[in-house]
Amino acid sequence: MKVIITKGVTKIYDPDRIPVEALRGVDLEIEEGEFTAIVGPSGSGKSTLLNIIGGLDRPTEGYVEVGGHKILELSDNQLIDFRKEHIGFVFQAYNLIPVLTARENVEFVMLLQNRSKKERDQRAEELLHAVGLKDKMDKRPNELSGGQQQRVAVARALAAKPDFILADEPTANLDSTSTANLLDIMAELNKEEGITFIFSTHDQRVIDRARRVITLVDGKVAKDEVKGYGVMGV
Amino acid sequence: MSWRNIWRNRTRSLVVITAIALGIWAAMFMSGFATGMVKGYLNDNIANAVSHIQIHNSMYSKENDVKLIIPDAKAAANNIEQKPNVKAVSVRTLVNGMIASSKEARGIRVKGIDPEAEAKVSTIAKKIIEGEYLDQNKRNPILISNRLAERLDVKLRSKVVLTFQDLNGEIIAAAFRVTGIFDTGSDPFDEMNVFALSADLNRLLSGVSEETDSTPIQPIAHEMAIILQDAQLVDSTRNELQSVLPNLKVETYREISPDLQLYESQMESVSLIYLVVIMLALIFGIINTMLMAVLERIRELGMLMAIGMNKRRVFIMIMLETILIGLVAAPFGLLLGSATIAYLGKYGINLSAYSETLQMYGMSNIIYFAVNPDIYWQVPLSVAFTAVLASLYPAWKAIRLKPVEAIRKI
Numbered sequence: 001m002k003v004i005i006t007k008g009v010t011k012i013y014d015p016d017r018i019p020v021e022a023l024r025g026v027d028l029e030i031e032e033g034e035f036t037a038i039v040g041p042s043g044s045g046k047s048t049l050l051n052i053i054g055g056l057d058r059p060t061e062g063y064v065e066v067g068g069h070k071i072l073e074l075s076d077n078q079l080i081d082f083r084k085e086h087i088g089f090v091f092q093a094y095n096l097i098p099v100l101t102a103r104e105n106v107e108f109v110m111l112l113q114n115r116s117k118k119e120r121d122q123r124a125e126e127l128l129h130a131v132g133l134k135d136k137m138d139k140r141p142n143e144l145s146g147g148q149q150q151r152v153a154v155a156r157a158l159a160a161k162p163d164f165i166l167a168d169e170p171t172a173n174l175d176s177t178s179t180a181n182l183l184d185i186m187a188e189l190n191k192e193e194g195i196t197f198i199f200s201t202h203d204q205r206v207i208d209r210a211r212r213v214i215t216l217v218d219g220k221v222a223k224d225e226v227k228g229y230g231v232m233g234v
Numbered sequence: 235m236s237w238r239n240i241w242r243n244r245t246r247s248l249v250v251i252t253a254i255a256l257g258i259w260a261a262m263f264m265s266g267f268a269t270g271m272v273k274g275y276l277n278d279n280i281a282n283a284v285s286h287i288q289i290h291n292s293m294y295s296k297e298n299d300v301k302l303i304i305p306d307a308k309a310a311a312n313n314i315e316q317k318p319n320v321k322a323v324s325v326r327t328l329v330n331g332m333i334a335s336s337k338e339a340r341g342i343r344v345k346g347i348d349p350e351a352e353a354k355v356s357t358i359a360k361k362i363i364e365g366e367y368l369d370q371n372k373r374n375p376i377l378i379s380n381r382l383a384e385r386l387d388v389k390l391r392s393k394v395v396l397t398f399q400d401l402n403g404e405i406i407a408a409a410f411r412v413t414g415i416f417d418t419g420s421d422p423f424d425e426m427n428v429f430a431l432s433a434d435l436n437r438l439l440s441g442v443s444e445e446t447d448s449t450p451i452q453p454i455a456h457e458m459a460i461i462l463q464d465a466q467l468v469d470s471t472r473n474e475l476q477s478v479l480p481n482l483k484v485e486t487y488r489e490i491s492p493d494l495q496l497y498e499s500q501m502e503s504v505s506l507i508y509l510v511v512i513m514l515a516l517i518f519g520i521i522n523t524m525l526m527a528v529l530e531r532i533r534e535l536g537m538l539m540a541i542g543m544n545k546r547r548v549f550i551m552i553m554l555e556t557i558l559i560g561l562v563a564a565p566f567g568l569l570l571g572s573a574t575i576a577y578l579g580k581y582g583i584n585l586s587a588y589s590e591t592l593q594m595y596g597m598s599n600i601i602y603f604a605v606n607p608d609i610y611w612q613v614p615l616s617v618a619f620t621a622v623l624a625s626l627y628p629a630w631k632a633i634r635l636k637p638v639e640a641i642r643k644i
Contacts, residue, residue: 054540056540057636076545077544077545080539080543080544080545081542081544083540083542084541084543084544085542088541089537089540091537091540095537097534098534108541109541112541112542112544112547113542156541157541160541160542
């Protein structure tokens with residue numbers, strides 16, 4: 001089933017003064033349960049595309065449908081709720097709320113969703129176990145390593161039970177061990193929970209393990225390579 | 235979460251908390267100072283000059299004629315003294331006239347007093363700085379102020395001549411000797427008033443020659459000054475006395491000196507103006523800090539919005555942070571302020587260095603701080619209001635952030 005459809009998505013930054021065309025007509029279809037990397041050189045529009053799919057940004061032109069929602073028709077506040085319910089984000093950095101512990105960070109999204117205390121506790125614990133941070137639950141982000149922080153971010157992204165996880169260069173600041181570790185966890189979640197993962201990255205380690213690699217050059221899809229089915233590299 | 239956010243930048247939050255606490259302290263200090271100054275002025279005026287209640291012939295305030303006396307004043311005074319709230323009564327003979335030395339003459343009011351009774355009502359007996367208080371046994375003693383002595387160029391034991399009209403309308407002049415010099419600290423009062431013995435004035439007013447004054451005379455009384463036990467009950471006591479003495483005019487200090495009433499009523503508005511000014515200054519301090527706190531956290535706020543924290547929640551979070559800072563600061567400020575007021579209320583603040591100017595306005599040197607108890611809710615309330623107001627702009631700024639741009643910002 002196609003869960004993400006984009007048609008002719010164009011994004012021009014600052015159209016009045018010095019227009020910068022970040023995307024020039026991207027047509028894309030992504031199936032449920034994919035583990036996909038969007039790659040390309042800096043400035044090719046990877047992050048912009050990801051932001052548009054995630055409802056963080058609006059395209060200048062084009063059509064975007066995510067999980068059956070025509071997200072261009074949503075208001076700003078509806079978009080926030082859409083993100084809250086359907087999408088988990090993992091950013092390159094600054095993912096966590098510095099004043100909250102790992103557990104509280106994971107619970108935070110569920111708090112926004114008005115889940116019960118019991119459910120929050122249980123799921124936060126489960127997820128932190130799953131990402132291997134059982135004994136770091138009550139540490140604050142500044143007491144965790146970069147890799148550990150990204151794993152908390154993944155747990156946080158999963159907490160809301162999203163349909164998609166969008167990760168914008170999640171491994172950019174990580175060493176090899178942490179990267180491998182993080183990818184293992186994400187691959188496993190992809191396999192076991194059927195969550196669709198989309199990365200933007202230029203990290204070869206991530207590209208190697210992706211099932212589908214979409215290459216963007218100058219705001220257009222230059223190459224769309226399906227490497228196989230099933231979760232790679234697990 | 236707001237609470238924890240406050241303690242992220244400990245120094246900055248502490249600076250704002252200190253600023254708010256100091257603002258509250260300053261507001262209370264200024265208010266204490268202003269109220270204390272006015273109260274001091276009021277109390278000095280009551281003690282030195284107007285007393286709590288004065289009784290006159292009902293025509294006296296209009297005409298100021300020596301003939302407008304209080305009939306049977308002795309009996310009335312005794313009667314008044316029995317009233318429960320009355321502390322002391324002084325019966326005075328008032329004469330407007332001229333005082334002259336060899337150098338200079340000035341218009342003044344002579345207060346003829348019974349030294350003993352007067353000492354209980356006004357502070358004049360304690361304000362003698364040279365010589366002594368009036369002595370019943372001396373002939374024609376007079377107390378003048380140091381300011382007047384300077385003007386007239388007279389010293390202790392100098393002779394001065396008082397000229398005034400007697401009861402028959404004749405102009406009479408009599409020599410008095412300066413036996414004491416006083417200084418109440420209020421220039422307007424000091425330049426206008428001298429004190430003599432009521433008995434001497436009575437004799438002169440009734441036109442009895444100095445040689446044959448052995449006959450007792452009915453006292454010529456123009457004024458009865460009353461000090462109360464409890465100044466709060468001044469109005470009810472006035473009404474009570476008025477009903478007992480229907481033919482006389484019974485007035486409180488507010489009626490006699492409208493300026494005192496004006497000061498009294500302005501005390502509150504002055505305190506409020508101080509409060510508003512200080513809060514205005516605080517508002518910008520708070521806005522500045524919170525704006526910094528927001529701008530510094532652009533990426534984090536962007537992330538919060540990206541993961542689904544809606545604008546209302548972000549807005550509330552920033553507002554709560556601001557309000558919490560105010561809530562932390564308020565008790566410190568209040569504590570500091572009330573401690574300062576309690577201390578300075580007891581020991582006063584000595585402004586002798588500026589006392590000449592103060593004296594010109596009839597104010598005292600030492601100011602004992604006092605506050606209207608209302609300030610203890612007015613200040614916290616205005617701080618709360620200020621904090622909410624100051625939080626609006628940073629919070630609004632925070633929700634205007636676009637998550638994508640916010641996350642991108644380095």
